[in-house]
Amino acid sequence: MTESLKRVFATKKAQGAPAFVTFVTAGYPSPTDTVPLMFAMAQGGADIIELGVPFSDPIADGPAIQDSNNVALQHDVSYAQVLGMLKDARNKGLQTPVLLMGYYNPLLSYGEEKAVQDAREAGANGFIMVDLPPEEAIRFRSICAKEGISYVPLVAPSTSLQRIKFLASIADSFIYVVSKMGTTGSSAEVAMNVELPQLLSRIRAYTPVPLAVGFGVATRAHFESVAAAGSDGVVVGSRIVSLIKGSKSPKDALDTVRAFCAELTQHAGAMPTPPHLANGAGVQVVQPPPALPIPPAPAPDSLKVTEAGHLPGRFGAFGGQYVPEALVDALAELEQAHLTALADPEFWKEFESFYGYINRPSRLYHAERLSKHAGGANIWFKREDLNHTGSHKINNAIGQILLARRLGKKRIIAETGAGQHGVATATACARFGLECVVYMGAEDVRRQALNVFRMRMLGAKVIPVNSGSKTLKDAINEAMRDWVTNLSTTHYLVGSAIGPHPFPTIVRDFQRVIGREIKQQMAEIKGKLPDVVVACVGGGSNAIGTFYDFIQEPGVRLFGVEAGGDGVDTQRHSATLALGTPGVLHGVRTYLLQSPTGQIIETHSISAGLDYPGVGPEHAWLKDSGRAQYIVATDEEALRGFRMCTQLEGIIPALESAHAIWGAVQIAKTLPKEQDVVLCLSGRGDKDVEQISEILPGKWADKLDWHIEM
Numbered sequence: 001m002t003e004s005l006k007r008v009f010a011t012k013k014a015q016g017a018p019a020f021v022t023f024v025t026a027g028y029p030s031p032t033d034t035v036p037l038m039f040a041m042a043q044g045g046a047d048i049i050e051l052g053v054p055f056s057d058p059i060a061d062g063p064a065i066q067d068s069n070n071v072a073l074q075h076d077v078s079y080a081q082v083l084g085m086l087k088d089a090r091n092k093g094l095q096t097p098v099l100l101m102g103y104y105n106p107l108l109s110y111g112e113e114k115a116v117q118d119a120r121e122a123g124a125n126g127f128i129m130v131d132l133p134p135e136e137a138i139r140f141r142s143i144c145a146k147e148g149i150s151y152v153p154l155v156a157p158s159t160s161l162q163r164i165k166f167l168a169s170i171a172d173s174f175i176y177v178v179s180k181m182g183t184t185g186s187s188a189e190v191a192m193n194v195e196l197p198q199l200l201s202r203i204r205a206y207t208p209v210p211l212a213v214g215f216g217v218a219t220r221a222h223f224e225s226v227a228a229a230g231s232d233g234v235v236v237g238s239r240i241v242s243l244i245k246g247s248k249s250p251k252d253a254l255d256t257v258r259a260f261c262a263e264l265t266q267h268a269g270a271m272p273t274p275p276h277l278a279n280g281a282g283v284q285v286v287q288p289p290p291a292l293p294i295p296p297a298p299a300p301d302s303l304k305v306t307e308a309g310h311l312p313g314r315f316g317a318f319g320g321q322y323v324p325e326a327l328v329d330a331l332a333e334l335e336q337a338h339l340t341a342l343a344d345p346e347f348w349k350e351f352e353s354f355y356g357y358i359n360r361p362s363r364l365y366h367a368e369r370l371s372k373h374a375g376g377a378n379i380w381f382k383r384e385d386l387n388h389t390g391s392h393k394i395n396n397a398i399g400q401i402l403l404a405r406r407l408g409k410k411r412i413i414a415e416t417g418a419g420q421h422g423v424a425t426a427t428a429c430a431r432f433g434l435e436c437v438v439y440m441g442a443e444d445v446r447r448q449a450l451n452v453f454r455m456r457m458l459g460a461k462v463i464p465v466n467s468g469s470k471t472l473k474d475a476i477n478e479a480m481r482d483w484v485t486n487l488s489t490t491h492y493l494v495g496s497a498i499g500p501h502p503f504p505t506i507v508r509d510f511q512r513v514i515g516r517e518i519k520q521q522m523a524e525i526k527g528k529l530p531d532v533v534v535a536c537v538g539g540g541s542n543a544i545g546t547f548y549d550f551i552q553e554p555g556v557r558l559f560g561v562e563a564g565g566d567g568v569d570t571q572r573h574s575a576t577l578a579l580g581t582p583g584v585l586h587g588v589r590t591y592l593l594q595s596p597t598g599q600i601i602e603t604h605s606i607s608a609g610l611d612y613p614g615v616g617p618e619h620a621w622l623k624d625s626g627r628a629q630y631i632v633a634t635d636e637e638a639l640r641g642f643r644m645c646t647q648l649e650g651i652i653p654a655l656e657s658a659h660a661i662w663g664a665v666q667i668a669k670t671l672p673k674e675q676d677v678v679l680c681l682s683g684r685g686d687k688d689v690e691q692i693s694e695i696l697p698g699k700w701a702d703k704l705d706w707h708i709e710m
């Protein structure tokens with residue numbers, strides 16, 4: 001199987017032409033179109049076909065391929081069905097080598113070994129995985145090698161020499177060279193990267209393996225310029241997908257794709273008709289030259305991954321860096337900057353010099369009436385709601401902007417759900433005079449109109465994201481796409497303890513001030529540690545900031561409260577730790593709410609800030625190790641917590657924090673009066689008042705028996 005790929009490159013080399021590699025998403029525009037489209041490509045001159053395995057969150061892909069993934073998923077195309085299509089094509093006589101291309105999570109949920117074995121049985125020649133980090137790549141590649149199929153690594157313009165060496169060492173048929181920074185996508189008007197020849201010769205210095213260039217090839221002129229740059233292969237994906245989208249009928253799509261491929265390759269005519277269609281006659285058999293002399297693959301144990309980072313990149317089995325190749329070295333640079341900052345007292349002095357601006361330390365407040373109402377332990381609020389901009393998010397925004405300034409980045413991008421992180425980022429950017437772009441799901445833009453207006457007043461550009469479920473996860477996808485395109489100028493200011501390493505660590509380090517202050521304040525007020533700390537969990541930044549300094553204090557119990565939405569017995573909730581399963585999303589291995597086939601599912605919560613299908617990897621580890629417990633508050637319970645806090649304490653909390661209030665009251669009830677429960681009041685509720693005024697007159701007024709005259 002790997003041999004067929006090698007032979008393609010050897011044959012093309014002998015012919016003096018680059019191999020032509022085409023792409024189509026399996027199941028697009030419908031499952032019945034895929035096999036005929038593969039034949040149309042082969043007939044137009046495709047030497048290798050990449051068959052895209054649909055995934056709900058394709059962070060490395062531009063609009064055309066994103067859209068094709070969504071359409072395929074609307075047809076419920078699973079990995080098993082993709083293999084069925086390939087098997088069908090092989091049964092019908094397709095000879096062209098086929099690579100399966102996609103993201104890790106659908107394969108992970110199918111089972112890696114089985115995924116590779118079944119792929120080989122279906123007739124696949126190899127895999128291109130967009131988001132496998134080195135350790136997993138080595139393991140995955142050894143599974144492929146056992147089955148005799150290929151693992152094709154990717155190299156990007158930003159890939160360091162050291163990583164090029166590593167990636168070259170694991171290539172067994174060819175290397176996919178990403179021609180430009182950014183996502184897949186093509187335009188006839190945009191020229192190919194002029195630095196391509198240098199990139200190719202940089203890689204060639206380390207390996208005799210053929211190089212195929214993709215990303216941005218749309219025309220014959222592009223094809224020629226890539227060939228002239230010295231590439232052994234040319235990959236065309238988005239352009240083909242766009243042609244399919246623009247065609248009038250399935251038949252028109254086949255004709256258009258066949259003609260386009262023939263035009264690109266200047267193929268004299270259609271390929272020989274597949275044997276089954278030619279009744280076994282008229283097929284010209286060309287004796288192929290032997291496969292290229294690619295050195296045999298080294299034994300997996302002898303492979304070295306890139307130099308290990310200095311910060312721990314994993315929390316037990318969770319964490320890591322599951323990102324497109326273009327981001328790997330940017331993450332290494334960020335890790336280095338954070339590591340240097342951690343060890344530099346001047347950095348922390350600078351961070352603390354902004355405490356006056358943030359309004360730190362935040363107060364520890366004894367919620368006497370709420371405690372009395374609960375009838376058990378004392379309940380204390382850590383008043384992050386009184387921070388500048390109204391939530392804990394400002395701690396992280398200021399910290400990361402100071403890091404970004406160290407890296408010389410002038411443009412800041414962020415994602416936001418509730419809008420609080422967007423507001424904190426826009427505020428910090430205004431304070432430091434930096435350009436600010438905030439991605440926000442279109443649905444959240446609607447739900448949090450006031451925060452959108454606030455961000456725009458502060459000078460930020462707010463970009464509504466209309467893909468996928470139009471919520472936080474889609475905003476993160478879009479922010480990652482922006483980052484991968486604009487790495488040299490831009491810092492991605494991730495708003496929660498999520499994403500690829502080192503983000504979960506960076507965000508935690510800027511939020512741990514919450515727990516550190518609680519420890520000190522409790523000692524001053526009561527001369528002891530708290531007995532319990534409680535925080536709501538969306539991505540998990542306020543919770544990990546609250547927990548971190550207590551992890552090594554076994555006497556302090558840690559409770560996270562997730563959003564239970566309509567209830568954990570329904571499909572509408574965001575209780576990721578309670579009900580999720582491990583997988584990979586947004587560059588990190590953690591608990592996820594996903595379908596049995598590894599697609600990320602839509603979540604629901606009354607609070608936009610908790611409406612996320614993943615969770616920070618450190619929480620996944622704290623859960624599995626048993627050090628922290630995670631409980632759930634439904635929308636109704638959060639509203640009850642909201643009302644209690646508002647009416648008993650005269651403090652209107654954020655709906656996110658209201659989940660923690662409900663949880664803290666339930667816990668306090670069970671504890672003796674001398675114990676102390678501290679909850680992180682992560683934000684204030686001004687942003688939610690309009691939403692409450694809209695929903696209360698309906699079913700909630702009766703359910704909660706809370707009738708307010710307008």
Ligand SMILES: Cc1ncc(COP(=O)(O)O)c(C=O)c1O
Pocket residue numbers: 391392417418419420421495496497536537538539540541542543608609610654656657682683684
């Ligand atoms: C007030 C408030 N609390 C909590 C959260 C949840 O985020 P995290 O889990 O990262 O603290 C948000 C998110 O927007 C928020 O605005």
